[in-house]
Amino acid sequence: MKHAIAKVRxxxxxxxxxxxxxxxxxxxxxxxxxxxxxxxxxxxVVHRSREEARAEETVLVHFLMDEAPHERLQPGVGFRLTEGPRVTGEGVVSEVFELSAAA
Incomplete structure (x- = not known):
């Protein structure tokens, strides 16, 4: 499954x-x-490294579903995280890699 490192504000x-x-x-x-x-x-899915609130941070992200358009996660691509009509965060992908489950 494709994962990405991203900077989120x-x-x-x-x-x-x-x-x-x-x-x-x-x-x-x-x-x-x-x-x-x-x-x-x-x-x-956004994986954070610390529980305290931070205005900006580097996170690990991946799609929840295997059927998602993984090809859209590319370095330099921006995204907006939403809750209903509200935008809760904005991010930019910096690195992409495959992470497979342990056999």
């Missing part, structure tokens, strides 16, 4: 984002990939 309530910051080590969210507003959003 979390939006606070004053910027239209979450009232409380993300503090969980794993966060799942529908995402608009590459600015394509007409494409159906796919759920991205």
């Amino acid at each position: 979390w939006l606070d309530e004053s910027a239209g984002g979450r009232r409380r910051p993300v503090t969980a080590l794993q966060y799942m969210s529908p995402a608009v990939i590459g600015g394509d507003e007409d494409a159906a959003p796919w759920t991205l």
Whole structure:
């Protein structure tokens, strides 16, 4: 399964984002990939390294579903994480790699 390293900037309530910051080590969210507003959003799983709130951080991301358009995760591609109509975070992919499950 394709995974990516990305830099994410979390939006606070004053910027239209979450009232409380993300503090969980794993966060799942529908995402608009590459600015394509007409494409159906796919759920991205965001793995964080720390539980404390941070405005910007480097994270590991991957699609929740195997059938997702993995080819859209490419270095330099931006994405927006959403909760309903609210954008909670904006990110840019910096590196992509395959990570297979242990046999």
